[in-house]
Amino acid sequence: MIDQHTLDAVLAGDQAAWDVTVKRLTPLVWSAVRAYGLSTADAADAVQGTWLRLVESLHTVRDPARIGAWLFTTARREACLVRRRTRGERPVADPADPPGPAETWHPHADPALAVVVADEGRRLWGVVESMHEPCRSLLRLMAAAPEAGVLQLAGRLGMPPGSYGPTRARCLNRLRSLLTAEETASAAPPPTGRGTAP
Amino acid sequence: MTAGPHRPDDECLIAALHLAAGRDPAPDHVAAAARAAFSLRLPGAVTARRAAVPAPSGVRADDRARLLRFGTGDLTVDLEVDAADGLIDLAGQVSPCQEAGTWVEVRTPCLTESRVLSAAGRFAVTGLPPGWFSVVCHREDRPPVATSWTRIRP
Numbered sequence: 515m516i517d518q519h520t521l522d523a524v525l526a527g528d529q530a531a532w533d534v535t536v537k538r539l540t541p542l543v544w545s546a547v548r549a550y551g552l553s554t555a556d557a558a559d560a561v562q563g564t565w566l567r568l569v570e571s572l573h574t575v576r577d578p579a580r581i582g583a584w585l586f587t588t589a590r591r592e593a594c595l596v597r598r599r600t601r602g603e604r605p606v607a608d609p610a611d612p613p614g615p616a617e618t619w620h621p622h623a624d625p626a627l628a629v630v631v632a633d634e635g636r637r638l639w640g641v642v643e644s645m646h647e648p649c650r651s652l653l654r655l656m657a658a659a660p661e662a663g664v665l666q667l668a669g670r671l672g673m674p675p676g677s678y679g680p681t682r683a684r685c686l687n688r689l690r691s692l693l694t695a696e697e698t699a700s701a702a703p704p705p706t707g708r709g710t711a712p
Numbered sequence: 713m714t715a716g717p718h719r720p721d722d723e724c725l726i727a728a729l730h731l732a733a734g735r736d737p738a739p740d741h742v743a744a745a746a747r748a749a750f751s752l753r754l755p756g757a758v759t760a761r762r763a764a765v766p767a768p769s770g771v772r773a774d775d776r777a778r779l780l781r782f783g784t785g786d787l788t789v790d791l792e793v794d795a796a797d798g799l800i801d802l803a804g805q806v807s808p809c810q811e812a813g814t815w816v817e818v819r820t821p822c823l824t825e826s827r828v829l830s831a832a833g834r835f836a837v838t839g840l841p842p843g844w845f846s847v848v849c850h851r852e853d854r855p856p857v858a859t860s861w862t863r864i865r866p
Contacts, residue, residue, distance in 0.1 A: 527753070527755070529747075529750055529751075532747065532750040533747050533750075536743055536746040536747050537743070540738050540742065540743050540746060541731060541734075541737070541738065542731065543738075543746075544736070544737075544738035544742065545727040545728075545730045545731040545736070546723075546727045548727070548730060548736055549722075549723040549724070549725075549726035549727035549730060550723055554739065557742075558739070558741065558742045558745065559843060559844075559863065561738070561742050561745075561746065562742075562745045562746065562749065562821060562843075562844060563844055563861060563863055565745070565746040565749040566749050566752065566821070566844055566846075566861040567860075567861060568749075569749050569750060569752055569753050570754075570759055570846075570858070570860060570861060571759075572753065573755070573756075590723065590724075590727075592863075593723075594723075595863075596863075599865065634728065634732075635728070635731065635732030636732070638728055638729065638732055639729075639732055639733075642729070653729060656726070656729065657726075657729040657730055657732070657733035657735060658733055658735050659735075660730055660735060660736035661736075683722070686722045686725050686726070689725055690719055690720060690725060693720075694719055
């Protein structure tokens with residue numbers, strides 16, 4: 515996502531290189547945060563904190579390939595804290611610092627990242643398209659209308675509002691299982707006989 | 713959520729679906745704030761991380777949430793946070809005692825306030841906007857110490 519040349523320029527204080535970094539990685543950070551159901555204002559706050567933490571930790575960055583993973587993990591953490599607060603937990607300041615990048619800057623520190631990198635998007639949608647209803651429509655609609663509330667989404671899917679949450683949870687579970695099964699299949703050695711799983 | 717080592721949690725799947733769908737771009741002001749964050753870079757600064765605040769006797773847990781401590785090996789910044797009318801007041805103490813002329817900056821993404829430490833190492837800033845802030849302690853002949861960015865809401 516970011517090459518060594520860009521990282522070197524950022525570390526040397528080049529604002530233009532930083533702007534490139536922001537442009538490339540903002541969609542990842544924004545999506546990570548919005549998945550927590552935050553309002554635009556709260557999501558913006560969590561995203562800003564994520565970038566401030568990167569600025570604070572820049573001097574420890576060596577490998578540009580790891581910046582995306584770190585930002586993704588940090589954004590999820592910030593969003594999680596904001597969501598807890600909006601649900602009524604009430605510390606004035608957010609508790610404890612996240613681990614410094616030196617401890618977490620492993621490319622696969624957050625296995626979740628594999629799902630969101632660009633090349634995986636097509637595979638992900640391929641799996642969604644193979645799913646039965648109502649999951650296929652529900653997941654499509656959820657992604658296409660990120661601002662829509664439960665009432666609206668449930669209405670468009672023709673289900674009672676109370677069913678939306680549990681159905682979504684089941685569909686996400688199903689999607690997770692299908693992705694895991696696909697990964698297992700692609701990682702397994704070629705079958706040597708009959709009777710392999712479909 | 714049933715996230716195992718290779719099982720992304722719900723939020724991760726939702727993030728991936730949103731990202732791949734490309735239907736929820738970040739608002740311009742979000743990217744603008746991210747670009748502007750670079751101006752808050754402080755090369756050479758030492759980061760003071762959040763540390764546990766020991767419980768003074770007679771202080772309720774709810775009040776302790778308003779006390780923040782940040783530390784490096786040789787310097788501690790204690791902050792008391794107060795919120796009034798939607799704005800934030802900070803009262804701080806830097807210890808151990810620093811030499812005369814040591815000063816602090818309280819930085820937010822939109823404004824910075826500077827204060828010279830009192831002889832006892834104290835400082836105060838009132839009327840800060842809610843959101844992210846960091847306190848930077850500038851000392852003679854030593855690198856500045858900056859508290860890790862912390863978010864405060866009234």
